[in-house]
Amino acid sequence: MSSIIHILQTQGGEIWSALGQHISISLISLFIAAIIAIPLAIVLMTHKRIAEVILQITSILQTIPSLALLGILIPMVGIGTVPAIIALVVYAVMPIFQNTYSGLTTIDPDLDEAAEAFGLSRAKKLVKFQIPLAMPMIISGIRIAMVMIIGTATLAALIGAGGLGTYILLGIETNNNALLLIGAILSAVLTLIFSALIKAISKLSLRKMGILFATLIVLFGGFAGYRSIVKPPVNxxxxxxxxxxxxxxxxxxxxxxxxxxxxxxxxxxxxxxxxxxxxxxxxxxxxxxxxxxxxxxxxxxxxxxxxxxxxxxxxxxxxxxxxxxxxxxxxxxxxxxxNGYDLAVTQSFAKKYNLKTISDLKKVEHRLHAGFDPDFYQQNDGFPGVKKAYGLDIASAKTMEPSIRYKAIANGKVNLVDGYTTDPEVKEYNLVVLKDDKNHFPPYQxxxxxxxxxxxxxxxxxxxxxxxxxxxxxxxxxxxxxxxxxxxxxxxxxxxxxxxxxxxxx
Incomplete structure (x- = not known):
């Protein structure tokens, strides 16, 4: 708690900035997703086959891992908020469209017949009773999308879009639980606040909702324009x-x-x-x-x-x-x-099996359960090259972020990790770095x-x-x-x- 208070006191401005970025990205993404999904559901409410195809497509898009989607978007639209918002909209469209379509198509048919008997046009039917009756389902879809957006928006930090994910990533990478908790708790609080706000908005009339959304568009547009004018150019x-x-x-x-x-x-x-x-x-x-x-x-x-x-x-x-x-x-x-690669084991594991070099791992290869950095796991100078150079066939290997793999070996979850020669965790966790006796790892400057x-x-x-x-x-x-x-x-x-x-x- 003292660490959290210290960070809040010394980095208050940065935290407020990250919070603002997170809110901005989340609200813009939700608004765009709603603008796409709700009208689409209204148009397709009488075209069942096409609606089912759209539902399948949106469901497939949701199965794409968020990091993979961001990686695909970077060459096309660059880094920053644009690819982050595109990815979040992709994930948010499905629940809003699905709930809106379900709400509109499960209305009692007798009401439709009564409306036609009174001579109401399709537009008037939508405004008078179809949308009001479907509103609980529509709001539910928007709330689901908002929860999904706020959680996934933490990954925006990976592509330079900022947000609370910055503190979560820093917490993981620097082994600082205070930073991690600040990012995670604020994300959870945001979810609760926006869920309550959406619930409150659902009680407004359609006219008041329209006025509210128009006001938000003006405010966001004005704020974005102001920032583009006053923001100093980045060289x-x-x-x-x-x-x-x-x-x-x-x-x-x-x-x-x-x-x-x-x-x-x-x-x-x-x-x-x-x-x-x-x-x-x-x-x-x-x-x-x-x-x-x-x-x-x-x-x-x-x-x-x-x-x-x-x-x-x-x-x-x-x-x-x-x-x-x-x-x-x-x-x-x-x-x-x-800052070259190395392989490390615990003092007790090295002593038990007399391990001093990477070649020594051959005699315990079927006892090895490794935790590797994603880069090390896939690059030729990493695990693939080590396996080939030393003829190793280890029992299992999992990929995990750098600081997590050190925690894993300290807690006995794995017994072999990769690292770098400048890593402070080797000293912190009292690990044994195995000698690269075949000179496999190239120089790293x-x-x-x-x-x-x-x-x-x-x-x-x-x-x-x-x-x-x-x-x-x-x-x-x-x-x-x-x-x-x-x-x-x-x-x-x-x-x-x-x-x-x-x-x-x-």
């Missing part, structure tokens, strides 16, 4: 992968750029997702820069038949040339430290990745970011990760403190 958008380290790095980029170029505005998108997600966003122009590692470039982003060198400088030069040749990307000079187009347009940004080339030792990064992940300090503060200490900021 550079920098994103980072999940976790504390990428967030520290992108905050360093921001500090350096904004100090060297005061007229430039930098927007950060932390905890943006995995490698493929970020790379697609960079290709599409949705982001301008993100920190990538040399080993990952050669294993996941370019095609090469060359064997990856274990010399860091050679690895970087090959990665830089291939990114330029194959993808028109500019890969700046890397930092000093290496981090450096800013950007398109050639951006680099040519902003040579001054390249010059600024080159200040980090050859800087930051492995111990420096371990210490910074520890401060964020274990001590729960803000990434922005840790990044700025380092830059000031090393004389990189005035």
């Amino acid at each position: 550079v958008t920098i994103a980072g992968k999940m976790g504390s380290e990428p967030e520290i790095l992108i905050n360093m980029y921001k500090e350096l750029i904004e100090e060297d170029h005061p007229n430039m505005k930098v927007s950060l998108k932390p905890n943006f997702g995995g490698t493929t997600f970020l790379y697609k966003a960079l290709q599409s122009g949705s982001i301008d820069i993100y920190p990538e590692f040399t080993g990952t470039v050669l294993q996941a982003l370019v095609k090469t038949n060359q064997k990856v060198s274990h010399n860091p400088e050679k690895t970087y030069q090959v990665a830089r040339k291939l990114m330029k040749k194959d993808a028109n990307m500019e890969y700046l000079a890397p930092m000093k430290y290496q 981090g450096a800013p990745l950007m398109t050639e187009k951006f680099a040519m347009a902003h040579p001054e940004v390249k010059k600024t970011l080159d200040k980090l080339a050859g800087k930051i030792s492995e111990s420096d990064m371990q210490k910074m990760n520890y401060l964020v992940t274990v001590k729960h300090e803000k990434s922005s503060k840790v990044a700025r403190d380092y830059l000031e200490d090393k004389g990189l900021l005035k």
Whole structure:
């Protein structure tokens, strides 16, 4: 509780901003879904076959995983609120359409006959008794959609749309339950508040509902117009992968750029997702820069038949040339430290089976139950490559987010995890890092990745970011990760403190 109070006191402004973003995304998505679904149900209430087809289509759309849908939308519409709203509308249309259609088609037929006897037109029948009688079902569909939207909107943080999901993701990645609880509790409170508001609105007459919705449209339109006018232009958008380290790095980029170029505005998108997600966003122009590692470039982003060198400088030069040749990307000079993959087990497990190297895992392979980061699980330099290089056939492997896998091994849910050489959790949970005795893992040095187009347009940004080339030792990064992940300090503060200490900021 003390941690929650401290965060509310020190980050109150940011929390209010995230809450506002969450409400805005949710209400806009609900309004658009209702505008699509309710009129469609009214039109199709006398066309049963077409209505059933629409119901099937909307049901199929709901089965698409939200992350997959966001990944599909990014190359088409970029990042931010637009793809988030599109995804939420897709999920919300089905319950509203289904309930509206059911409410309109289950009205007593005798009422229809009576209306026709009185000579009422179809429009008058809708207004006089069909919509009022169907209203409880329509409101129920809207409430279901709202609950779904508020819950799913937390994923908007993954594509730079903000919202309360930012605090949930940060809580998970930095092992900070206070942040996680703030995001989760506020999401639940929002659901309860909006559910009660929708219930209250359902008691209004159709005329008053129309006036209310018209007022909301004017207010939202005016607010959106105001923000578009007063919002300062963003010159550079920098994103980072999940976790504390990428967030520290992108905050360093921001500090350096904004100090060297005061007229430039930098927007950060932390905890943006995995490698493929970020790379697609960079290709599409949705982001301008993100920190990538040399080993990952050669294993996941370019095609090469060359064997990856274990010399860091050679690895970087090959990665830089291939990114330029194959993808028109500019890969700046890397930092000093290496953040390579490793495999770790608990002290007790290592002692029981005398495990010191990755090769030693062969003798206990059928006892191994692993928890792996999604990138490590699928990339050639990760689990697939380890299996091939060491001939391992382990009992089971599950994918989970970075901080969760460390909790899993600490709680005995798994007995093998992947990690990075700068992870503070190795020390925190007293794990044993197994030696890569066959030198499978390539060098991993981090450096800013950007398109050639951006680099040519902003040579001054390249010059600024080159200040980090050859800087930051492995111990420096371990210490910074520890401060964020274990001590729960803000990434922005840790990044700025380092830059000031090393004389990189005035």
